Amino acid sequence: MESIIRVRTLLRALSISPVLAVVLASATPVLGQGVQTGTLSGVVESADGQPLPGVTVEATSPSLQGASSAVSDANGVYFLRGLAPGTYTLTYQIPSFRTVTRGGVAVTSGGLAKVDVTLALAALTETVTVTAQTPSVVASARTSQTYSKNDIDLLPVGRRPFDIGELAPGVTTNAVSAVQLTLGGSFGFDNVFMVNGVDVNDTVNGSANNLFIEDAIEETTVLTHGIPAEYGRFSGGVVNIVTRSGGNIFSGSFREGLSNPKWIGQTPLEEVAGIKHLDILGKTHEGTFGGPVVRDRVWFFSAGRYEKTSTANTFAQNGTAYTRTDTNRRGELKVTATVTPGQRLQASFIANATEQANASALNAATLLDAGMLTTRELPNRMLAVNYNAGLSQALFVSAQYSEKKQGFRNNGGTSSVIEDSPFLTLGATPGVPASLFYNAPYFDATDPEDRNNRQLTGSLAYLVPTDGLGTHEFKTGAEHFIGTGIGGNSQSSTGYVFATDYLVGPSGIVRDATGTPIPVFTPGVSQAWNFRPVRGAKVDLKTTSWFVQDRWVVTRNLTLDLGTRVEMVRTDSTGGGSSISASTIVPRLAATYDPIGDGRTVLFGTYGHYSGKYGQVQFGVHTNVGRPDEVDYVYSGPAGQGSDFKPGFDLANYRQVSFANFPTANVQLADDLRSPITKELTAGLGREFADRGHARFTYIWRRASDFVEDFVDLSRGVTDVPLVGPLTNRVFENTDALEREYQAVIIQSGYRFGSSLKVDGHYTGQLRNHGTFAGEAANQPGIPSMYGNFPEIFGPANDRLVPDGRLDNFLRHKLRVYGTYTQSIGRAGSIDVSPLWRVNSGAVYNLTAGIRIPASQLARNPGYPTNDISAATRETVFFGERGAEDYKGYGVLDLALSYNLNVWRTLRPWFKAEFYNLLENQKLIAWDRTVSANAAGPLDANGIPTEYVKGPRFGQGTSGAHYPQPYLGQPGGRAFRMAFGVRF
16 A cells, blocks of 8 residues: 555434425435536526526537537526536527527536526517627636636646646645645545546545546536535545547647756755756657547547656755656547437546656655665556436436546565665654655565445436426436455565664764665664555445435526435445444535626525545554554664664564554444534625626635544453454544634636736635644544543643644645736747746644653553553654644746647647746745654653754755745756647
């Protein structure tokens, strides 16, 4: 497994409309998550403000096979569903009235575009054409942002969903693990990423699989707040990616992306060390091609990608430089067919094969030497089949089956020699940070792992007009999702991990001739962790969900969304044992009101609950899937140092147990265990300005509860484990004793100045992002806290062990301002200039240190076995509140220059140059924060030191991540990338 795992009631009240209650009680949902299409809706009125029934509304688009039509009901309301993302032209026709045509109407995946129309009487047959009439961008109650392919092609931003997601409001990347997004202050692992309706989350750490070809992405939508009931299994938000689908004309593209470590400026650390980036040209080849098999009936789309690129890195704590090389092959095929008018069938397949050389499964910022590196393979693929049908003017159905497979091969070491075990720092030595790795690869190449899922979804929508009570669009549906984990998660090829610090000299870390830190073996402190995996262990987490949603168009001015979602979970695993059987009901309510009636000013509000995902880490804790049996032993041999110090590797010198965990023996789940609940309230105001711009203000409040926490006390019982002895049982339960609260404001705005200049931007200000429950750490998603563990011993010290304060993902200010200026140069083409200004306030950090348990705490032991609690037990204590310290904020300017040339018809060569951190801001924005407890200073009532001593490098930059990154995941100064190609 890629992450290191160390584990030390129904809805309260729900008020719904009588009509919704009837539907909820009587509807039989079909098998709605996995939305790939959008909806157009609006109200048609006459010039005197009366609703017009019987108006035929027809939508056409290059993105749509044929045309889609609807007829307005008795209240003048119409719905056009199942529309592929794209730009549409709408035609409104009824006898005796002027025909109105509106063009440039944008439809996004999962979005609802609201277009209201007024028809005037006509003495003669005539048509009024209004172009570039985009639907209101402020009409929806949900907080979201959609980026089209054209947006990303022009801006200086990465093209991965991770990069695009970071650009959106309410989203940060200061999560505790790499390649994670934090949406709405939630956990970095608890979001949903979808590609063509397929859940592509890594089932352990919650990051997105790379199941896409960037040039094939049609659009990316980020949903952060006010998310409707058809979406579930998250507490954060949703990132929805839809790829292109072909069309009635043949089209395609070729793109050649170029990068080079030499084109990335050095960090101040690298300059001091004299480290030069290698001159290695990396190339990424992408191609797309699609078109008709039968016009308006069958389309195909295909894409491919081949990449061999090099990424410059530097080992932590002023280590040497190294270069990781990624070789990646991807392919996509999609077929879209119209079975009969109004019925569409679509199938898509994407495969991704990656080989990484000089790489590690661990976060690069935690690696100390080349011994941690290996070459690994990451096979990955997905398949989806989707069916949409308008069975009548009122009835629309959708269904989808999908599966995703993700594997890890050769992901670790191969040697069984004990000296080739990985090492992990404890942070027990002044100046040595905890949780850094060295000496040998982590994990075992001979223990493959798979993280798969299967998904069956569907929905049914039905339009019900009423006399005097508006129009209801009822939507009901279900999802059956199975997340499967396979693998033993062998932590090393030797079965052991040594936990001990390295030698520190006057200038910091001391390395041997090979560059490996010199380990120091200290009796009573150093440890050997023995892992006993069950290879091939398997767990299935099955989530079955139902939802019902009533979109009630009360009047042209007022719309209500009344929804609720039910999620039920079951688990099956190797070895049996306790399993989950839980149910949760969550409401999703929203309202929008147009006080003026012109569709330009909208008041909105939402209230909802989100039930977090049932992830493998939290809800497979009682299985051996990714969680081997573990016994940690304390070193009792002579003091010494070095990789050739034989006593340090003699397992006979490790006898005293300091920690043990046997998931199928002493770990249990409460009968009613369920995922945490996040309650959310939003309110805001949006305003459009003369069809050119908009502004929107949103206030957000969130509070999480029912955290999954482990409780270890004598009332849970004691289990006698063979070869180890008695262990206190660990029982995982929900608790409200801990808390997380989030409050923020989001301001979104955009304006188009003529036809050449467009500027957009948004600001997110976190008023609160506080709590006592972190719930995650680097490479450790979903971990419990010390709360509830051995309460007689640790409980009185919870203010030092589980303090309140700002959480790790707290970010007071985030500002993004970007735009594009287009200058035509006639037959010579056009030039686009696209700057992006990124401003972040400083992140927060804790002052913590690991100490051996004080005698005064140990004296409170009411009888726990020494295998659980002894003088060798260590605890992490806080000095001050959680998140008490601040790093520095920063701002960087990125710039993209694009050139396009129309050669013949649709044939367009192009070139793009990207400059990241253009002004080369090399400000120190983070630093070494290592402190140790001052044992010679005063103690609190629990015998814990109240003062700390700063490490010798405290406040200094020791990693490339301590300076602004030119783009996400890449340390360095100013960076340059370029691409060129052709579109047709």
